[in-house]
Amino acid sequence: METRNIGDSLNSELITRNSQSETMTQFEAARSGNITPEMKQVAAAEGIFAEELRAQIAAGRVVIPANHNHANLQPIGIGTGLRVKVNANLGTSEVEPDAEGAKKRLMMALEAKADTVMDLSTAGGLDDIRRALIGACPAPFGTVPIYQAAVAALKQHGDIASMTEDDLFEVIARQAEDGVDFITVHCGVNRESVRQLESAQRLCGVVSRGGAFTICWMRANQRENPLFESFDRLLEIAREHDVTLSLGDGLRPGALADGTDRPQVTETIILGELAERCRAAGVQVMIEGPGHLPLDQVAANVRLQKSICQDAPFYVLGPIVTDIAPGYDHITSAIGGAVAAMAGADFLCYVTPAEHLGLPNAEEVREGVMAARIAAHAADVVRLGEKARAWDNEMARARNALDWQRQFELAIDPEKARRGFRPAPEKTADPGGCSMCGGYCVFSLLQGEEAASGRQAK
């Protein structure tokens, strides 16, 4: 039994993980009518009743990724009725195998207020790196276990095909024991969906790395995907540690032209079936989605997923709404992410400006998180109404009062707002005010003395 100081102004009491939440999953607890410490904390942070949250979890519409073994976790909820959450991917790669860079990006992601992080490391000592990152990460922590299993097979035998089913499940079990809160598993890449892929005229084939590993393995071994075939084995590990399964979309479109095609939708249908099996086994589940989509297909994809997967939380990567903007894909995905979240997507995986160009550096991690948070908040304003909009209204009041310090404090990125501010010089009509309109500031022009007296800081 452990105690933790949450440090949240909404809930500063000490939260105690009780024995119940160490043997049951959040889903099982909710189904039994029990409100766990994690539910209490999430409900307080979201400003809803714990009983309301419990009911949503029991219905499978909300997950709280909270592995029993993630000691320093500050849990968050993902799903219907809650703020839209943002994930930041990071980790080591062949190009930068040392853990230090990954840790720097983790710190940057947390500083920029990513709600969760995923470790996608593929180089260096993967177990050590993961344990170090989890230890430094109070946010829910995710992985894609097939990366570690596939990389090990490639290193030892030179090909992915040599990975055995046991190799894969051992990695999953090890990661679960380490406290990983959610894992992406591409269980919907199976003979049926791959058959659809093979007859589809895609421009970009498969762009999910886990999906590609899986298909390589299936083709070489002439076997069904073990994550599909032995799904019960996966459920057992997930239930034991309360690892939330994030059913990956290995066949997600990687180009507008490939959006909402037969392989993609076939996979979604398979994931809908598997989500039902998760619930029957007491396991928390969410579903992953595209990817690259034309803007008019975004809302349709969300409705499709919600309907087929019985309102399981929806985790989207992007969607990127045009293929032509490498260097600006944090923007193309902020457009798609805002529209997706407004339509019901619950969880946005960030996309950085480095997408399609290389591994992001720490500053690009920050930009990616900020763009995704903007998209999430633009949707929250619609989903949650006044509760989310209070922040916008406070900013609007500070603008109207020309209270610059307050505007900086309220900014989603106070540091960037402060740095970007360029006050008008002393000789101008509105010295210290913003330089955009100089002396012709609308707030000064019309409100006159009233506005002037409201100014608090330069």
Added chain:
Amino acid sequence: METRNIGDSLNSELITRNSQSETMTQFEAARSGNITPEMKQVAAAEGIFAEELRAQIAAGRVVIPANHNHANLQPIGIGTGLRVKVNANLGTSEVEPDAEGAKKRLMMALEAKADTVMDLSTAGGLDDIRRALIGACPAPFGTVPIYQAAVAALKQHGDIASMTEDDLFEVIARQAEDGVDFITVHCGVNRESVRQLESAQRLCGVVSRGGAFTICWMRANQRENPLFESFDRLLEIAREHDVTLSLGDGLRPGALADGTDRPQVTETIILGELAERCRAAGVQVMIEGPGHLPLDQVAANVRLQKSICQDAPFYVLGPIVTDIAPGYDHITSAIGGAVAAMAGADFLCYVTPAEHLGLPNAEEVREGVMAARIAAHAADVVRLGEKARAWDNEMARARNALDWQRQFELAIDPEKARRGFRPAPEKTADPGGCSMCGGYCVFSLLQGEEAASGRQAK
């Protein structure tokens, strides 16, 4: 009569402005069944039949802002069935009154492929600055004439109220003679809409500078807005030179909380009436719109404007979909702009990262244009289908082939894509490829030899 080399691959023939288009407006010519040289050029650039374009202009659904006196103009069309266009605002200000900075920003805007520019200068010798900018600008050129008239009144008499109706119309006539292609005129700010403003509980009052000037003037003089009261005088000048009237939204919301309220919608209704009068007078007209709006109000606003203003082209500023992101308003407005344009908005005014913080520098002008162009293209993909999507498809093919040079060429910002690319070092499994996945590249994994042979450049 003049001849110009268009330099467009779609239309490299010499275009001759004939005497007809020097006495009629594009709208009058279209109504008379005449296809002008400008229509031919726009139709060729858009890949549509000139007769189809003529019909859209005659119906008031498309404008070609093309002042008879703008000698070096390369005309573009704005409206139904055409690519969504992007405008960049620039000019001098009290803080930077010299023309050089404005000219630098003009060059940057054109280099970044803004479709039009607007000169919002408020400092320095405004006539000289405008003439210099027009002379250097083949893109349609817009202004907000009340800025010059109000600034002159402030300089000479210390208050805006001293501006006379004649002062204002003289400025408009002078700018029209200089070749300004479109002007923002806040004709919908009148006693009726201001009465609605005064009873509305707005957080940010009036955020349009032209709107604020107008209301100051109306209050001080206890008179109706001359641009509304003497609208016929405005029509006469506009018709003579074929200046497209961009009916400004002086009461546009400047905060989410002020979106779609009584003053805003009252003004739109007034603009709908005035648009009808423009058409009756043979004058080209478009309508301006918000501003700051919650994401779920964006499409509704576009439908409202299109319906009330009989499908006049819609020119939006943003919409900015959350107030909390100073430093990132090119992103908040790209989200709103894409959704607005998908719903039918035809023309996006860029918003730079400096919005709400100060006057943008040249690099921020570039970022603003790029974000707006991304939003426009994301909508074009939906509005124009394959015609717009061909670009995305080419990029997808280049990605699949790992053809980096081709990806850079196709990028909306080739320079940024090239700069952002970070090839994997020689010692890695995919030297020269992108560093994101190192040797675990999905395109290499699955396509193997096929993809490898398709690689053309590092």
